[in-house]
Each structure stands twice: as C-alpha cells, then as structure tokens.
Amino acid sequence: MNSLSSSRAFGLLLRRDLLLAFRRRSEIANPLIFFVLITSLFPLGIGADAGVLRSIAPGVIWVAALLASLLSLDGMFRSDFEDGSLEQFMLSAHPVSILVMAKVFAHWLVTGVPLLAVSPLLGVLLSIPAEGIGMLMLTLLLGTPVLSLIGAVGVALTVGLRQGGVILSLLVLPLYVPVLIFATDAVGTTVAGIPITAQLYILAAMLVLAISLAPLATAASLRVSLS
Amino acid sequence: MIHFFHQLSSPRYFYDVAGRLIPWLVFACVLCMIPGLYLGLVEAPPDYQQGDSYRIIFIHVPAAWMSLFIYMVMAVSGAIGLIWRIKLAEVISIASAPIGASFTFLALATGSLWGKPMWGTWWVWDARLTSELLLLFLYLGVMALYNAIEDRRTAARAAAILAIVGVVNIPIIHYSVEWWNTLHQGPTVTKLDKPSIHLSMLIPLLLMAAAFKLYYAFLVLMRARCEVLRREKNSRWVKSLVGEAT
Numbered sequence: 001m002n003s004l005s006s007s008r009a010f011g012l013l014l015r016r017d018l019l020l021a022f023r024r025r026s027e028i029a030n031p032l033i034f035f036v037l038i039t040s041l042f043p044l045g046i047g048a049d050a051g052v053l054r055s056i057a058p059g060v061i062w063v064a065a066l067l068a069s070l071l072s073l074d075g076m077f078r079s080d081f082e083d084g085s086l087e088q089f090m091l092s093a094h095p096v097s098i099l100v101m102a103k104v105f106a107h108w109l110v111t112g113v114p115l116l117a118v119s120p121l122l123g124v125l126l127s128i129p130a131e132g133i134g135m136l137m138l139t140l141l142l143g144t145p146v147l148s149l150i151g152a153v154g155v156a157l158t159v160g161l162r163q164g165g166v167i168l169s170l171l172v173l174p175l176y177v178p179v180l181i182f183a184t185d186a187v188g189t190t191v192a193g194i195p196i197t198a199q200l201y202i203l204a205a206m207l208v209l210a211i212s213l214a215p216l217a218t219a220a221s222l223r224v225s226l227s
Numbered sequence: 228m229i230h231f232f233h234q235l236s237s238p239r240y241f242y243d244v245a246g247r248l249i250p251w252l253v254f255a256c257v258l259c260m261i262p263g264l265y266l267g268l269v270e271a272p273p274d275y276q277q278g279d280s281y282r283i284i285f286i287h288v289p290a291a292w293m294s295l296f297i298y299m300v301m302a303v304s305g306a307i308g309l310i311w312r313i314k315l316a317e318v319i320s321i322a323s324a325p326i327g328a329s330f331t332f333l334a335l336a337t338g339s340l341w342g343k344p345m346w347g348t349w350w351v352w353d354a355r356l357t358s359e360l361l362l363l364f365l366y367l368g369v370m371a372l373y374n375a376i377e378d379r380r381t382a383a384r385a386a387a388i389l390a391i392v393g394v395v396n397i398p399i400i401h402y403s404v405e406w407w408n409t410l411h412q413g414p415t416v417t418k419l420d421k422p423s424i425h426l427s428m429l430i431p432l433l434l435m436a437a438a439f440k441l442y443y444a445f446l447v448l449m450r451a452r453c454e455v456l457r458r459e460k461n462s463r464w465v466k467s468l469v470g471e472a473t
Contacts, residue, residue, distance in 0.1 A: 157385050161375050170371050174364040175396050178403035217392050224384045
C-alpha cells in the first residue's frame with residue numbers, strides 16, 4: 001500500500017468510480033432527464049412568449065441544474081458507505097481529502113459534464129441568443145464543479161442517515177446561492193450585450209476556493225459520520 | 228485563569244457555575260432592558276421622516292446583530308469542540324442554534340413589519356434581507372442535521388462542521404447578494420436616512436443590544452445545563468442531584 005503514490009491512488013479511484021458509473025448507465029441518465037424535464041416545464045407553466053422566456057432562461061436552466069446536481073449527490077458516497085469501502089478509504093495510507101477529490105471529480109464527470117453537453121439544446125429551447133449560450137456553457141463549466149464540491153460536504157455529513165436526501169437539500173441549497181447569483185448574472189448580462197469578466201473571475205475564484213477547502217471539510221465530515 | 232477554564236470544561240463544575248450565574252445575568256438583562264425600552268419607546272424623539280414607526284429599530288437592529296453574533300459563537304465553539312474535543316464547547320454550540328434561529332426570525336419579522344409602513348411592502352429582495360433569510364436557512368440546516376443524527380456527540384460534531392462551512396460562506400453569500408442587488412436595481416432604500424444616529428436614539432439602542440446579549444447569555448446557559456444533564460444522565464453526580472431534588 002505504501003508503495004502506491006497518492007496521485008496513483010487518485011487515478012485508480014477515479015477509474016473505479018467511472019467504471020462503476022458506466023456499468024449503471026441509467027443512474028447517470030436520470031438526473032439528466034430530470035434536468036431537461038424541469039426546464040421544459042417552465043415554458044408550459046409561464047407561456048411561450050420568447051421575450052419572457054429569454055429573460056428568465058438563465059435562471060431557469062441554472063435552478064434546474066442545481067436541482068439535478070442535488071438529486072445526483074445522494075449517490076456519491078451511498079454505495080461505498082453501504083458495502084464498507086468508505087471505511088477502507090478512511091483507513092488507507094493516503095490523505096482522505098485526495099480520495100474525496102477523486103470521488104468528487106468522478107461524480108462531476110458523470111453528472112456535471114452531461115448537463116454541460118445538454119445545456120445548449122435547452123438554451124435554444126428557451127430562445128437564448130448564441131453568445132448567451134456560449135456564456136451559459138462557460139458558467140456551467142465553472143459552476144457545476146463547485147456544486148459537486150460543496151455538495152460532497154453535505155453528502156458526507158448525511159451519509160449515514162435514513163432521511164438523508166431531504167436534509168441534504170436543506171444543508172446544501174443555501175450554500176449554492178452565490179454560484180447561482182453570479183452564473184445567472186453572467187449569462188443575463190451577456191445576453192444584454194454587455195461584456196463581462198468580473199462574474200467569471202468570481203466564479204473561477206469560488207471554484208479554486210471550493211477545490212482547496214471542500215475536500216478537507218468533506219474528509220472531516222466523513223470521519224464524523226463514520227465514527 | 229487556565230485552571231479556571233479547565234475546571235469549567237468539566238460538565239459538573241459548569242452545571243454549578245452556570246446555575247449560580249444565571250440569576251445575575253437575568254438581573255443584568257432586566258436592568259438594561261427596562262431603561263432601554265423606556266428611553267426608546269417613550270423618551271426618544273420621533274424621527275422627522277418616519278414618525279413613531281422607526282421605534283421598532285430598538286428590537287430589529289439588536290436582533291439582527293445577535294443573529295450574526297450567535298452564528299459566530301456557534302461556529303467558534305463548535306470548532307473548539309472539534310479541535311480539542313471539549314464536550315462543553317459542543318454543548319454551547321448546539322444550544323446556541325435555536326436561539327440564533329429565533330433572533331434571525333425576529334429580525335426578519337420586525338424588518339418586514341417595519342418595511343410595510345416605510346417601503347409600502349412587506350418584503351423586498353434587498354441585499355440585507357436576502358442574506359438574513361439565507362442565514363435563517365443555515366441555522367435551520369444546522370438544527371435539522373443535529374436532530375437527524377441519533378448519537379448526540381456525533382450529531383454535535385457534524386453540526387459543528389456544517390456551522391464552520393457556513394462561516395466560510397457567510398461573507399461570500401453576503402457580498403454576492405449585495406452585488407446581485409446593486410447590479411440589478413441600484414441602491415433602492417437605505418435603512419437609516421442619516422449617516423449618524425442621534426444620541427437620544429443611540430443610547431437606548433445600545434442598552435437594548437446589551438440586554439439582548441445578556442438575554443442570550445442566560446438562555447444559552449440554561450439550555451446548556453439541560454443538555455449537560457441529558458448527556459451525563461448516567462453519571463453519579465446527576466443521579467445524586469436528581470435524587471436530592473425528588
């Protein structure tokens with residue numbers, strides 16, 4: 001075990017999680033379908049007026065992305081917790097935060113990237129102009145990893161609980177607010193024709209902050225949950 | 228000094244000291260609150276623009292201060308409990324959460340009552356209101372997590388981690404909401420028209436703030452005493468205490 005370097009452990013765990021995810025493809029698809037479904041409910045509820053849709057589209061897509069990522073979070077540590085491999089991760093010689101990082105990265109690749117891929121389609125459905133769609137994808141690229149990272153802390157805290165899912169949403173959604181604000185604002189401002197950089201820098205800063213701090217908090221939470 | 232704190236962290240000693248401290252804190256709280264309310268509600272002159280309705284400030288602003296202050300107490304004592312494994316810090320942290328949530332709710336409710344005559348609406352998506360609302364959600368999250376976990380020590384530690392994560396996020400949430408607001412609407416309504424507040428209003432405000440702090444202090448001690456008893460219910464001193472009482 002000691003001969004294994006931490007970066008190698010990261011790679012192995014990432015590969016394992018991706019493999020597990022691809023063996024259960026329907027679980028990947030469900031949050032994605034949810035995302036598309038939620039977004040397509042809004043025109044039905046609000047009306048098909050393109051002007052109204054365009055003004056609410058960034059918010060709608062981002063809120064749907066928040067909910068879809070929340071829905072997929074619950075499974076992040078669940079199966080590892082149930083079959084005991086999570087305890088083995090805790091006992092391993094590598095820093096737990098690095099292993100957590102691998103799991104979060106795998107989770108983002110499996111849930112965040114598909115959202116990113118579908119978002120242009122939804123943007124077209126909600127009549128966002130082309131430059132807005134590019135910005136939407138950029139904000140999703142910067143924002144969804146933050147969602148996964150913050151969400152991991154919440155999942156780690158609730159992993160042993162029976163009604164974890166409901167509490168998870170209560171814990172995590174208030175922490176998602178800053179991402180939502182800056183991402184939707186970036187898209188809205190771009191659609192209005194004003195060039196933006198500040199919002200993107202702040203999103204990137206939040207991403208860096210989340211990458212550096214969230215794995216530590218997640219590791220501490222896992223230790224508490226497994227104690 | 229260190230010896231005193233060391234002793235204080237033993238639940239039994241804390242129980243005694245807190246029990247002796249509470250009457251004094253109640254007394255000091257009443258001593259601040261009565262003149263504070265009298266000066267604020269009767270003596271202070273009506274505002275030249277807002278008339279008498281501004282007087283809710285003497286509840287609203289101290290409650291809003293307390294909502295942030297208690298969150299910091301909760302997170303710091305939670306961190307102390309996590310790092311040095313001091314049980315008492317965990318107890319204080321978790322005993323603070325419902326009180327803080329109540330103060331946050333009070334600040335929101337009085338703010339909304341104040342907003343109706345002043346702004347003509349119960350609620351605006353103003354930066355401060357929104358961040359206060361999110362603070363309430365953070366408190367509720369901490370309480371929900373604590374209540375969901377059966378083992379009390381695990382629950383307190385999990386809640387402490389969440390509180391600390393919240394502390395990192397509070398400034399981010401606050402500034403993002405503020406920026407969001409200014410980007411969209413520009414400054415709409417500022418709370419105090421004048422940059423400085425007149426002395427006849429400042430004194431009752433500070434008295435009320437002190438009263439609220441003392442109120443929190445004795446309330447948290449009372450809650451912590453109950454929690455200590457519940458946690459130590461199998462120890463000998465609690466049994467003998469209960470035996471004496473009945």
